[in-house]
Amino acid sequence: GAGVSQSPSNKVTEKGKDVELRCDPISGHTALYWYRQRLGQGLEFLIYFQGNSAPDKSGLPSDRFSAERTGESVSTLTIQRTQQEDSAVYLCASSVGTGGFDTQYFGPGTRLTVL
């Protein structure tokens, strides 16, 4: 596609429910990243996928958070038993994955509101 796409654009859920957020990277990009942006804050790294390598999960805040990616395609971020502090914008980015001066291209994000 022309750019990184994410769905849904907005998600409202009740505390305790599970949610799935989807990211479609730019075609041909082997690297994919998830970030979280709380209100008025910068972006916090969550997880990074590079090709078929083991993902870097060092940014996941708890075991309620998980993410999957099949090959070099779509990724899904899952939050189980959502809490109010999970409310944030979740941004996905992709890059060519060549390392060096690789530029990350971002999607428009999913705004998650946990009531």
Add this chain to the structure above:
Amino acid sequence: AQTVTQSQPEMSVQEAETVTLSCTYDTSESDYYLFWYKQPPSRQMILVIRQEAYKQQNATENRFSVNFQKAAKSFSLKISDSQLGDAAMYFCAYRTSQGGSEKLVFGKGTKLTVNP
């Protein structure tokens, strides 16, 4: 761990004037990459400009330029001839040059208002 600090939560500038946004970072590495991203109300993060630490020459992209002071660990963004469309949140970001750790470390951002 690396940290990025943007000390100006908000800045304003008159249209056609010049404004400088500050960014400092902390790292023990000698080679790394620095970025400025713009985030308008649409939430889409847009790359404005980037700099490689081993290059002493300051990067320039049209009206946007940086003042990279490696010893001071400073990476400020200068916007010349400010336009209404420049109004947005601006984030400074750091990335290590070491392979296998490609994440960006962001500052908290500066909200830029452009007054007509």
